[in-house]
Amino acid sequence: MIRILLIGAGAVVEELYQFPLQRLEKAKAVEVLGVVDPNESRGRQIAAKFKRAHPYPDCEAAFRDGSYDLAIIASPPALHAEHACVAFEHGCHVLCEKPMTTTVGDANRMNAAAAKADRTLGVAYPRRFYSNFADVARLVANGELGDDLEFTYREGAPMAGRRPPTPHSDANVPAEACCWTSASTCWTSWPGFSAIRW
Incomplete structure (x- = not known):
């Protein structure tokens, strides 16, 4: 056990x-x-x-x-x-x-x-195994999207009135308007680290 x-x-x-x-x-x-x-x-x-x-x-x-x-x-x-x-x-x-x-x-x-x-x-971090991420990984690995990319990925559904925890949340925005989970992903080539590991 x-x-x-x-x-x-x-x-x-x-x-x-x-x-x-x-x-x-x-x-x-x-x-x-x-x-x-x-x-x-x-x-x-x-x-x-x-x-x-x-x-x-x-x-x-x-x-x-x-x-x-x-x-x-x-x-x-x-x-x-x-x-x-x-x-x-x-x-x-x-x-x-x-x-x-x-x-x-x-x-x-x-x-x-x-x-x-x-x-x-x-x-x-299981999202890296999602098919849409695998597709993007192939594009990045083949150089089709350029170098040093950053993008925001959004998914989800209403969070039952809960605001997602982001540094950009505005306390004056109603919770219903903040209904998506999101993750910023930055793919770079750091020394000793391949750009993407799948």
Whole structure:
């Protein structure tokens, strides 16, 4: 059985991870043993959704108290590298919610920590496997769209009155007008990194 530590207890965990993890627990495939969140009330709320999970205010307390096989990083993106590196130091594999991190340097640090610990680092970004993304990847790989591209991809449906979390959200815009999920994707050729990995 895979022992899981959730790092972050926000909406991503509640809306995307909670139910699948509960099903996997019921099937005896995984066991969520810890939930890290500095908002202790929130940590307790999410931990209560799992049979044996304990809430912790920080990673240090969680690793002092338990041992885990997999850490799911769903904290704010600026903390992903710090949390992933700590998890690797404690022998965990890591599944990191998107975006991987906020800087190339932090991404390199995460990759180096995974290699040093001989553990797997996964980034929860399944859209790259969608057929429309594969089509764009082929166009980019063949040079048909030029170099150093940036575009915005939109999909989805109304978000039940919720505003998407973007830096461009205007508090005066009614929630009904903000009904699309979106992701900005930047494909560049960074040293040591192929433009697209499929």
